[in-house]
Amino acid sequence: MSERQLLTTVSIREEVDVVACRQCAKRAASWLGMSPLEQIRVATSVSELARNIYQYAGQGVFHFYLLSDGRGLLSALGFEARDKGPGIANLDRILDGSYVSSTGMGIGLRGAQRLMDEFEIESSPQGTLIRARKRVLPSRPLPSRASIQAFQDELRREGAVDPFEEIQVQGEELVITTAELLAKQQELEATNLELENTNKGVVALYSELEKTAQELQEASESKSRFFSNMTHEFRTPINIIENISKMLLSGVDGALNSEQLKQVRFISDAATELSQLVNELLDLAEAQSGRMDVMPARFNLGGFMQQLQQFSASLAPRYPQVTCRVHPPVQDVTLNTDGNRLFQILRNLISNAFKYTPKGHVEVRVFQPDADHLEFVVEDSGVGIAEQDQARVFEEFCRIRSPGLTHIEGTGLGLPLARKLATLLRGRLSLTSTLGQGSRFYLTLPISYEQGEVELSLSGTTVLVIDDNEADRYVVSRLLEPYDPVIIEAEDSRSSIDKLQGVRPDIILLDLDLPDISGEDLLASMDEGMRRRVIVNTSKTLSEAERARLAPLCHAILSKPQPDYDEALLRSMDNLSRRHAHER
Incomplete structure (x- = not known):
């Protein structure tokens, strides 16, 4: 929250006070190191408001302030203008520019508003209060009490203003403003000419981009069809290898010696890993092609978290130096989404957390940020992911090398598939990570997959x-x-x-x-x-x-x-x- 410190006060009783108020505003802006153009804007805004007070209210007062931000740094020059006049009619129409007056009333007020960074006005038959501020960039330490006192003494010493001298100053300011407008106009003309010259090239570029986008779409669809067809073809021989390996290990056709058991276990493990790869490829291809069906059903969050706890407990024996805790929800919630796909996402995240945590902990939490969404957080204290690699982990087959981890099981498809499934459930998957300190994955998704149309009203917005x-x-x-x-x-x-x-x-x-x-x-x-x-x-x-x-x-x-x-x-x-x- 900003705080303010009174700088000086100027009373408006006579027409010459309007000039004095303008000069005070300009001197304050100059003292704070604002650019000449910003000084002119502040002074002009104050001048218009002071003239309105004198003309329509008879008298009033201006208070000038220094405003500081939450860090105690100077952030803006502000003023507060008060009068006890009859108030301003048609105020809303004046400020939005729709009011038309044959006398020109209201133009100065709207202009003063546009010249300031912030502008608030309250008006009633008992009077009008205007608060406005102009930002000081960059923020800097507040002037010392001694510096403020010196500035106030300088204002008092200068005393009454010379209206003719002020007219000359305003003329010089008008020249500066006109020169800037001319420069802006020349810059705009040059830009328009450049845009006109390049328009044909842009049109051609859009046509080329559209053609390229179509080719990329077709290539993506071809890749998805290839993955889908090939993985279906792979499943039959892989199932045969898995089943025969299980038969040999069970000793149905006779006992195996120790060396044969070792060899068959290698075959069985390889077939299981290959089967997992095939399943992930098929899921990824279906998700990319849009053929993956979502089967929403109602289930309780508490029971779902217990399933995650059981899954984590089944992984724990393989990682004896990692502790895992699945925190129960603060309150139970009934979800209406695809529980199997949701479990698949979190299963991949939890498995990854174990794999990339040689020693430490894995924690799973769930929060409800609003009435319509849940946020699952999977956190580990593992090796972490460098900032330049955090986007790459969601690329297919991408495996990030991690110091201290010589072998990581997996295919490099878990996280890309998890993100695709999150999008399918109308959610999003993101992460934060610090190298050497661990990672956090955030899954945010709607509590109910079947959401109707938004009942939105923007009337008057x-x-x-x-x-x-x-x-x-x-x-x-x-x-x-x-x-x-x-x-x-x-x-x-x-x-x-x-x-x-x-x-x-x-x-x-x-x-x-x-x-x-x-x-x-x-x-x-x-x-x-x-x-x-x-x-x-x-x-x-x-x-x-x-x-x-x-x-x-x-x-x-x-x-x-x-x-x-x-x-x-x-x-x-x-x-x-x-x-x-x-x-x-």
Whole structure:
């Protein structure tokens, strides 16, 4: 929570006080090291508000503050303007830009709002209160008491202002602003020319990409068919080898000597391992091709955790230096999903945890983060996974070399299959890990697989879509159209900044690949309140490390190609709109 320290106060009683208030704001901004353009913005905003107070309320007062963040660092220059006038009629329409006045009333108020980073206003027949702030970047230590006192003394020494001198200063500021606008215009013209010259190439590139995507899809389908057909063909000879090995080991056709027993056990173990590989390949091929069926059924979480406990206990004798504990749920929950597929996912995660923990512990927990989801966590104290390898462990046949582990059983298909099954159950599988300290795998999925349509209402909710792809903006707009939001579009970071500051939308859909400033940099520049309204909406393939870095900065992260994208987007917006309504 930010704290504030009074810097100075200016009373508005005469017209010259409007000029004094403007100069005070500009000097404060300059004293804090803001850029010349930022100084002009603060001074102009204060000037417009002070003139409104003098013109419509007769008199009032401005309090200027230094604001600090939770770390005690200077974060913003703020002011509070009060008057006891008759209040402002049509305030909401003035602020959203829909009010039209023949006298120009309201234009200054809306302009002042757009020039500040944060702007709040309360108005009634008893008077008006306005609070606003301009961020100081980067954050820095607060000025000392001695420095603040020196600044206050300087303001008192300068005393009354010269209106003619102020007019000259404003003229110089106008020249600076005009020069900047001219530079921006030239930059925009150059960009438009470049876009026009490359448009044909982009169209051709899209056509080539579409063709390539189709070829990749066909290749993927061919691979899945090959895996499926071959694994079915492999099953019959493997079953024969397994069954004959069991017959020989049982001594049905006569006892075997010790050497023969050893040889047949090798054959039996190899056949079992090959059978496991075939089964995993078949499951993976079915999951990739979309032919794998989900058979949801109701079952209790408590009984399911007991099954995991029994499975873990069956593995324990093979790993005598590893302890395992499956924690019972805090409260029992009835699930409606495919219990066999869920067990298959967690079986793979628990088996991996044992394999990569030479000595230590494995723990399995389950949490309920909200009314509709469960989160399973499989944690180990094993060798861990380096950050650069954390995305690779979900690749098929990928085996990460681990120091101290010379032989790891398995095929390299367990984790890729687990992630595919998690997606099939409308969930997600992720991990965090530190090399040498262990890993945590997180499986989040809905309690009920059969979820109906989202009962979403966005009436009156402002949604800002920041995406350079016009087609993507169109798709999002059409998807949200039945829910009646107010949709604002921005095709790059620069054009979104005014909308972010002037409108402060309720929900922000942010693409990461923007042509000017990256979406991640734009997200980092937002204040905390604004970041909590952001849903990252990207087609960029994100590593687990990138997701972990972005997650604390936004409300949710969505990938455009995911199979349940529409449903995931609507549910994220539903959660965000409900939270925003509760905060209001």
